[in-house]
Amino acid sequence: MRDTVLGLRWLLPILLLVLSSCRGGDSQTVHKSTQFLMGTIVEVAVVAPPQTAKASIHAVFEELKRVEDLTSFHKPSELSRINDSAGRGSIRANPEVFNLIKQALKFAELTGGAFEPTLGPLSKLWNFSGESEARVPEPHEVREALAKTGFQRIRVDVASQTLTLPESGMSLDLGGIAKGYALDRARAVLQDAGVSGALVNAGGDILAMGEKGPGKPWRIGIQDPRIPRGIVAVASVKDKFIVTSGDYERFIEKDGTRYHHILDPTTGYSARGLQSVTVIAPSGVAADALSTAVFVLGAEKGLKLIESTPDVEALIIDSMGRQFRSSGAATMIEIQG
Numbered sequence: 377m378r379d380t381v382l383g384l385r386w387l388l389p390i391l392l393l394v395l396s397s398c399r400g401g402d403s404q405t406v407h408k409s410t411q412f413l414m415g416t417i418v419e420v421a422v423v424a425p426p427q428t429a430k431a432s433i434h435a436v437f438e439e440l441k442r443v444e445d446l447t448s449f450h451k452p453s454e455l456s457r458i459n460d461s462a463g464r465g466s467i468r469a470n471p472e473v474f475n476l477i478k479q480a481l482k483f484a485e486l487t488g489g490a491f492e493p494t495l496g497p498l499s500k501l502w503n504f505s506g507e508s509e510a511r512v513p514e515p516h517e518v519r520e521a522l523a524k525t526g527f528q529r530i531r532v533d534v535a536s537q538t539l540t541l542p543e544s545g546m547s548l549d550l551g552g553i554a555k556g557y558a559l560d561r562a563r564a565v566l567q568d569a570g571v572s573g574a575l576v577n578a579g580g581d582i583l584a585m586g587e588k589g590p591g592k593p594w595r596i597g598i599q600d601p602r603i604p605r606g607i608v609a610v611a612s613v614k615d616k617f618i619v620t621s622g623d624y625e626r627f628i629e630k631d632g633t634r635y636h637h638i639l640d641p642t643t644g645y646s647a648r649g650l651q652s653v654t655v656i657a658p659s660g661v662a663a664d665a666l667s668t669a670v671f672v673l674g675a676e677k678g679l680k681l682i683e684s685t686p687d688v689e690a691l692i693i694d695s696m697g698r699q700f701r702s703s704g705a706a707t708m709i710e711i712q713g
């Protein structure tokens with residue numbers, strides 16, 4: 377049976393959801409622009425006078441490109457240079473990428489390895505984010521790739537800014553955190569440009585900076601994981617990052633089974649039990665790493681993790697379509713009837 381990649385079809389609906397949230401009956405001028413970056417459609421909307429808006433939107437796209445060039449897994453990048461050093465001793469890393477890897481390892485620790493930045497060998501095998509088609513690998517291939525993972529094996533030396541990937545074939549994949557980092561950088565660039573209100577939507581991973589207008593929070597539609605263009609909830613937020621990990625984003629179907637891009641690091645196969653996890657957090661890396669981790673952990677353990685993390689809220693949708701909100705989410709996330 378031929379595998380079909382269906383995931384990217386969802387990008388347009390995601391985009392439209394947020395676009396409609398930018399329009400409003402107010403007198404604010406929202407300037408928007410769209411580019412294809414980081415493997416997805418990125419839309420930047422800025423509330424500012426036209427000259428500031430134009431310059432800041434340009435600066436955001438340049439910054440996102442720069443982060444992509446540093447962290448890309450499949451294309452040549454600083455990350456791929458680090459990965460090429462596996463099994464060949466330690467390597468001195470670019471400070472920014474070094475810090476991002478350190479943060480990724482911190483989230484691996486915090487989530488008991490549910491967030492696992494060393495899944496590179498499995499990412500290559502499944503190829504959900506590569507140029508060619510994804511495929512379901514043979515069980516022995518999954519076992520061999522799994523043997524080359526494990527965040528505890530990465531050695532980090534802060535004094536010399538060096539990293540060691542001890543075994544040939546090991547590799548870091550920052551796909552579960554890089555977009556969140558890019559959104560953190562987007563906020564920094566917008567702040568530098570004097571912008572106080574903006575929305576950056578990278579394929580459903582969103583920075584909602586400031587407000588849409590005085591006293592008006594940004595309203596973000598949260599995608600129904602099974603109904604294109606459908607929304608299950610609306611989040612009203614100010615100065616937050618909203619990141620969703622879903623089994624509908626990149627997937628293939630084979631013999632009636634859906635295989636998607638969020639992998640359970642204990643099995644090497646797609647994490648089961650949930651359809652989507654949306655995390656709202658004050659930083660992009662936290663929202664991104666935690667949405668991936670909670671997807672792997674499942675509803676019960678995932679909610680516990682969210683409840684124990686200050687300033688972080690979540691909406692979890694399980695495989696039966698049931699919704700679970702963290703205790704602080706009720707005031708932010710309104711479920712649609």
Ligand code: AMP
Pocket residue numbers: 490491492493495499504505549550551552553620621622625637638639640641664667668669671672
């Ligand atoms: P996200 O869409 O943020 O949940 O990230 C999914 C991406 O992160 C995948 O495309 C992989 O590149 C990578 N990834 C998959 N599973 C994991 C995991 N358990 N921990 C960390 N990164 C992962």
Ligand code: MG
Pocket residue numbers: 551552553619621663664665666667668669
């Ligand atoms: Mg993530």
